[in-house]
Amino acid sequence: MIRFTDVEKRYDAGAPAVSGLTLEVPAGRTTVFVGPSGCGKTTSLRMINRMVDPTSGTIEVDGRDVSRTAPHELRRSMGYVMQQGGLMPHRTVADNVATVPRLLGASKGETRRAAAGLLERVGLDPALGARYPAQLSGGQQQRVGVARALAADPPILLMDEPFSAVDPVVRAELQAELLRLQRELSKTIVFVTHDIDEATLLGDLVAVFGAGGVLHQFAPPEQILSAPADGFTARFVGRDRGFRALAFRGAEELTLRPVSGYDAGALARVPRLARGASLRSVLDALLAEPARIAVVEDAAGRPAGVATLADVAAALDAEAGR
Ligand SMILES: Nc1ncnc2c1ncn2[C@@H]1O[C@H](COP(=O)(O)OP(=O)(O)O)[C@@H](O)[C@H]1O
Ligand SMILES: [Mg+2]
Incomplete structure (x- = not known):
């Protein structure tokens, strides 16, 4: 020390x-x-x-x-x-x-x-x-x-x-x-x-x-x-501090959408993020992807679900108690 x-x-x-x-x-x-x-x-x-x-x-x-x-x-x-x-x-x-x-x-x-x-x-x-x-x-x-x-x-x-x-x-x-x-x-x-x-x-x-x-x-x-x-x-x-602060919050906070609701071919082209990814990297991927969707994987690397901008916003509102 x-x-x-x-x-x-x-x-x-x-x-x-x-x-x-x-x-x-x-x-x-x-x-x-x-x-x-x-x-x-x-x-x-x-x-x-x-x-x-x-x-x-x-x-x-x-x-x-x-x-x-x-x-x-x-x-x-x-x-x-x-x-x-x-x-x-x-x-x-x-x-x-x-x-x-x-x-x-x-x-x-x-x-x-x-x-x-x-x-x-x-x-x-x-x-x-x-x-x-x-x-x-x-x-x-x-x-x-x-x-x-x-x-x-x-x-x-x-x-x-x-x-x-x-x-x-x-x-x-x-x-x-x-x-x-x-x-x-x-x-x-x-x-x-x-x-x-x-x-x-x-x-x-x-x-x-x-x-x-x-x-x-x-x-x-x-x-x-x-x-x-x-x-x-x-x-x-x-x-950018609000954006940077998302680096300390994780994708596990997201309520994901079922993969079955999406066309498999379309999902193959969007970004895939590990379950342990930060909300900052999820948001960044969504902003860079024209379709505004990303696949979040489970611990084994399989698709766990789909995240959208609205889902990131919902996670932020949930934490803020809104
Ligand atoms: N060897 C030195 N002699 C006189 N002034 C110094 C010397 N080293 C640093 N300073 C002054 O001390 C202040 C702090 O410098 P420094 O510790 O190098 O800052 P930083 O690393 O944050 O840029 C500055 O005003 C600098 O000009
Ligand atoms: Mg210095």
Whole structure:
């Protein structure tokens, strides 16, 4: 667990970059710091591993004040991933990934095997280990950055806008990959982004920061979307928040129509969604499908029934008590 208590950071005589930050990052979960540019997210993240020291206040990791721990010792228990990979250009990918194991005294053979395993773990072909960073795509470089951060198997991962510089398709792949990895690894992840969609997708908890490094709301993502704590958060969460909030509700809320009421040939052409799909993906599929119907499957992947826009609306009204 990482605890900020009344933390303030001023870089110079100017306005504080972070002010009065009190917050508890739970162990084994993903906590996202989100907010517009310049609101102190990176500063807050870097105070955890002492790349930056606070002006006042304390930060504890598992009850231990970080100001009393040597930075190099601290960083051994924390992987750090930055926006642009931060890879060493003149070292191979495998050497980049295995930097920390090497420093910790692993042999050449051990480090090579460890690097191959780590590359696989983040969804890369281990053969890429022989290449140089510039010979990889942006998305592949970010995966290498994640593999490197995982190399010493640290309990904490600090990630500063790791997916911001890649295109939207690759970004969605990297996000899915991180969710999969986190299900396997249960690290304590602190993830910084300016993108509220990314924050609500990845975060078990989301901290919304505003100007002057002020924390506006710290809550599970569904609560940030459905009940923004103040005007700033409501504006930041934005116009699509009603739609985004549907990501936290499932197709099982729908009262489906019997498949027998529809022409089988027509049904074969409409979108099919798993029973566990979110209402957001059901609504999106319906909006994209000219026939405005979609098939929802049962647990075995057979058609359980048909959903229409009216059925999504009915589920929303049912929950709202209308
Ligand atoms: N090394 C630095 N020296 C002086 N000011 C800084 C430094 N790093 C960040 N700042 C300032 O602190 C504020 C917060 O920055 P930062 O933590 O990088 O925000 P974010 O990551 O949310 O964009 C900004 O006003 C920024 O200009
Ligand atoms: Mg930043």
